[in-house]
Amino acid sequence: MQKNTLISLRNVTVEYDGDQVLKNLSLDINDKEFVTLLGPSGCGKTTTLKIIGGFVNPKEGDVFFDGKRINGIPPYQRHVNTVFQRYALFPHLNVYENIEFGLKISKIPEDKRRPLVKEMLALVNLKGFELRKIDQLSGGQQQRVAIARALVNHPRVLLLDEPLGALDLKLRKEMQIELKRIQQETNITFLYVTHDQEEALTMSDRVVVMKDGNILQIGTPTDIYNEPVNAFVADFIGESNIVDGVMHADYDVTFAGKRLPCADVGFAKDEAVDVVIRPEDWKVSEPDQGQFAGVVESIVFKGVHFENIVDAGGVKWMLHTTQQYDPGTEIGLSILPFDIHIMHKMSEEEYDVQEGGEE
Ligand SMILES: Nc1ncnc2c1ncn2[C@@H]1O[C@H](COP(=O)(O)OP(=O)(O)O)[C@@H](O)[C@H]1O
Numbered sequence: 527m528q529k530n531t532l533i534s535l536r537n538v539t540v541e542y543d544g545d546q547v548l549k550n551l552s553l554d555i556n557d558k559e560f561v562t563l564l565g566p567s568g569c570g571k572t573t574t575l576k577i578i579g580g581f582v583n584p585k586e587g588d589v590f591f592d593g594k595r596i597n598g599i600p601p602y603q604r605h606v607n608t609v610f611q612r613y614a615l616f617p618h619l620n621v622y623e624n625i626e627f628g629l630k631i632s633k634i635p636e637d638k639r640r641p642l643v644k645e646m647l648a649l650v651n652l653k654g655f656e657l658r659k660i661d662q663l664s665g666g667q668q669q670r671v672a673i674a675r676a677l678v679n680h681p682r683v684l685l686l687d688e689p690l691g692a693l694d695l696k697l698r699k700e701m702q703i704e705l706k707r708i709q710q711e712t713n714i715t716f717l718y719v720t721h722d723q724e725e726a727l728t729m730s731d732r733v734v735v736m737k738d739g740n741i742l743q744i745g746t747p748t749d750i751y752n753e754p755v756n757a758f759v760a761d762f763i764g765e766s767n768i769v770d771g772v773m774h775a776d777y778d779v780t781f782a783g784k785r786l787p788c789a790d791v792g793f794a795k796d797e798a799v800d801v802v803i804r805p806e807d808w809k810v811s812e813p814d815q816g817q818f819a820g821v822v823e824s825i826v827f828k829g830v831h832f833e834n835i836v837d838a839g840g841v842k843w844m845l846h847t848t849q850q851y852d853p854g855t856e857i858g859l860s861i862l863p864f865d866i867h868i869m870h871k872m873s874e875e876e877y878d879v880q881e882g883g884e885e
């Protein structure tokens with residue numbers, strides 16, 4: 527545990543109806559950190575938040591907050607608030623009253639409440655909206671009210687469970703930037719849940735990649751993107767080409783029928799591996815100048831780049847380009863040694879906590 531660790535889960539196991547949905551999970555979250563739990567639906571993200579919020583008790587394991595064990599402490603005695611995707615604002619109260627609500631419950635006198643609510647209205651950019659009814663607000667504005675309401679009593683931690691899921695893409699992008707700013711201005715620890723890898727990479731100090739109740743990798747967005755621990759993480763984090771390979775020795779790999787230099791070391795002699803190549807890392811050349819020769823099969827414009835599928839001797843590679851290649855064009859593809867990512871093959875049972883990066 528580090529000095530500035532605020533929340534610590536130690537070997538936490540949760541079961542529903544005999545099914546383990548969190549499996550011996552351990553995780554440290556630092557004070558003032560923006561941490562995101564990322565993983566496909568059903569992997570246990572919400573359950574992890576509920577453990578920290580006190581809404582679910584672990585079958586095994588311990589939860590620590592600021593160094594104290596808090597198993598069994600009820601939610602209202604934890605310094606933690608939650609924002610959900612369905613933000614459940616009170617429709618009969620206006621914006622001001624919605625934000626003020628928690629302070630009233632805590633019996634904070636009126637003259638103390640007023641400056642706190644004002645501070646929150648400014649924080650979420652809703653000055654002037656005090657008297658609006660909830661149904662007179664856009665989805666994004668409603669989400670701001672929900673955030674203000676959850677922050678008004680200055681919790682140590684804000685748990686956010688897919689809070690932008692109901693918003694359209696443009697609004698979601700705006701709110702991502704807003705949330706990051708709000709977190710930095712308030713210095714409150716944010717634990718965010720999403721299944722959207724771009725959202726996780728954009729906002730977080732660290733990302734926790736989960737699958738089937740396990741943590742696969744913990745690291746900064748760059749660690750996770752550049753050094754995924756296995757093919758699942760690589761595939762989940764960004765579109766990737768993943769093929770089988772054989773690692774003959776350090777710096778020496780064969781995949782797709784080619785023996786090529788790579789930058790990886792420390793594998794067993796002739797170990798079967800997963801080879802991951804990002805679609806944006808290919809270098810395109812004349813067909814006879816590349817390591818692989820292929821034919822463009824399809825091309826789709828993705829807004830800033832083209833996504834091509836290239837057939838190279840029966841292996842289909844995904845390739846991102848800024849130049850447009852018509853289907854049928856013959857091209858060469860090459861990859862630099864350090865853009866070839868070699869990964870140990872992992873069976874489902876072997877998933878283990880993998881600490882990536884700075885710790
Ligand atoms: N109250 C519950 N009763 C039974 N099973 C549940 C309950 N809540 C969640 N689960 C199951 O636990 C697993 C993890 O759920 P959850 O933590 O909500 O995943 P996520 O938030 O990552 O989508 C899922 O398989 C889900 O169906």
Ligand SMILES: [Mg+2]
Pocket residue numbers: 571572573687
């Ligand atoms: Mg969930």
